[in-house]
Amino acid sequence: MMIRVLCLALACVLAPSLASAQTNAQPRGRLDIVGEAPSACVTFAPATISSANATLQSQGQGAAEVRITELIDPQTSQARASSINILLPITCNTAHRLVLRSGNGGLLRDGGNAQSQAGGFREFVPYQVSASWSGQNVSAGSDQVLSINVGDGAAGEASVLINVPAGGAPLVAGGYGDSVVIELRVEN
Amino acid sequence: MTLRTAVLSAAAMLAASGAASAQSTQAFNVVGTIPSICAMEEPTLADGSLINFRGLNGTTLEVDQLTDPSTLTTRAASASVSFAAVCSFPHNLVVESESNGLWRNAGSGAPSGFADGVPYLAQLAWGPVNGNLVADASARRANQVTIGVDEAVSGEIVVDLEIQAGASNLRSNAPLIAGTYQDTLRITVEPQ
Numbered sequence: 001m002m003i004r005v006l007c008l009a010l011a012c013v014l015a016p017s018l019a020s021a022q023t024n025a026q027p028r029g030r031l032d033i034v035g036e037a038p039s040a041c042v043t044f045a046p047a048t049i050s051s052a053n054a055t056l057q058s059q060g061q062g063a064a065e066v067r068i069t070e071l072i073d074p075q076t077s078q079a080r081a082s083s084i085n086i087l088l089p090i091t092c093n094t095a096h097r098l099v100l101r102s103g104n105g106g107l108l109r110d111g112g113n114a115q116s117q118a119g120g121f122r123e124f125v126p127y128q129v130s131a132s133w134s135g136q137n138v139s140a141g142s143d144q145v146l147s148i149n150v151g152d153g154a155a156g157e158a159s160v161l162i163n164v165p166a167g168g169a170p171l172v173a174g175g176y177g178d179s180v181v182i183e184l185r186v187e188n
Numbered sequence: 189m190t191l192r193t194a195v196l197s198a199a200a201m202l203a204a205s206g207a208a209s210a211q212s213t214q215a216f217n218v219v220g221t222i223p224s225i226c227a228m229e230e231p232t233l234a235d236g237s238l239i240n241f242r243g244l245n246g247t248t249l250e251v252d253q254l255t256d257p258s259t260l261t262t263r264a265a266s267a268s269v270s271f272a273a274v275c276s277f278p279h280n281l282v283v284e285s286e287s288n289g290l291w292r293n294a295g296s297g298a299p300s301g302f303a304d305g306v307p308y309l310a311q312l313a314w315g316p317v318n319g320n321l322v323a324d325a326s327a328r329r330a331n332q333v334t335i336g337v338d339e340a341v342s343g344e345i346v347v348d349l350e351i352q353a354g355a356s357n358l359r360s361n362a363p364l365i366a367g368t369y370q371d372t373l374r375i376t377v378e379p380q
Binding site for chain 2: 027028029030031032033034035036037038039040042091093094152153154155156
């Protein structure tokens with residue numbers, strides 16, 4: 001009888017200690033893993049899908065050159081028709097805008113003047129530009145800025161078509177050039 | 189009546205009966221209980237274990253560059269995180285991924301061609317046991333692994349995290365839609 005009482009007394013002493021140990025234990029751990037995918041657009045090397053009297057040459061990261069094989073008809077000095085359709089792989093992971101603009105507004109003779117008509121010759125050749133991206137198509141003369149707004153991320157190939165028309169006033173001899181900038185602007 | 193009084197009374201009775209040379213013994217059962225304890229501390233980083241992670245801030249482990257800036261696909265990352273722990277009885281180690289991968293917080297889904305989930309692998313080591321939690325980002329749901337531990341263990345629960353290059357919930361090397369990606373790992377030690 002006394003031993004049992006003694007044991008009960010010991011148990012009474014241990015019980016609060018056990019409860020305390022279990023209450024204080026925190027057998028849980030937590031780890032939050034986070035990362036940010038920043039808004040961005042990337043482009044890859046362009047390719048030609050069709051061309052007439054023009055070729056495309058890559059010039060490294062983010063640049064390429066369209067070279068018109070014969071800018072004029074040697075019999076008349078008038079512009080010969082040329083065209084090239086370029087595919088530009090693009091990945092934008094957020095809403096964005098594609099903007100396409102010409103540096104000169106057309107093919108301009110080196111050191112020339114776009115307005116000059118001296119002697120019935122010209123030194124400026126405007127052309128037509130069309131662009132398709134993410135299901136939208138735009139087209140305008142080379143003196144205008146083309147723009148396509150896309151409300152979400154998009155991945156694929158933008159098509160850019162450059163058409164140089166034949167004819168018009170004869171051209172002054174010289175080298176002609178223009179730069180077409182395709183800009184991708186992240187919108188948020 | 190106390191125990192001492194009872195023994196003395198018995199001795200007095202034996203002396204009176206003429207058996208003074210007899211010895212009397214009494215066994216006492218002394219019992220005690222070791223409490224069942226499991227405890228775990230906050231996570232810490234193993235030295236030199238970070239690849240493409242910025243470090244541990246409290247319980248938050250942040251990927252430095254989740255995407256490759258030239259392709260927008262997932263960059264590889266890895267880290268080793270430890271939780272000092274003790275468990276004084278056979279138990280289960282339960283590791284749960286809240287979302288089964290890193291998922292973009294905002295928005296619903298991703299446009300065609302983009303991924304919005306990043307799978308990862310958590311390799312676990314705790315005393316005599318090892319295990320894997322494959323958070324494959326196949327669906328946004330809880331995913332857990334339970335590992336039985338048949339003995340008491342004291343030491344560190346080590347979680348080796350690995351994100352593979354190009355990993356995504358769409359296809360290998362799919363670009364990630366922009367946003368913040370997150371998952372929560374919960375590690376629990378519980379009775380079997």
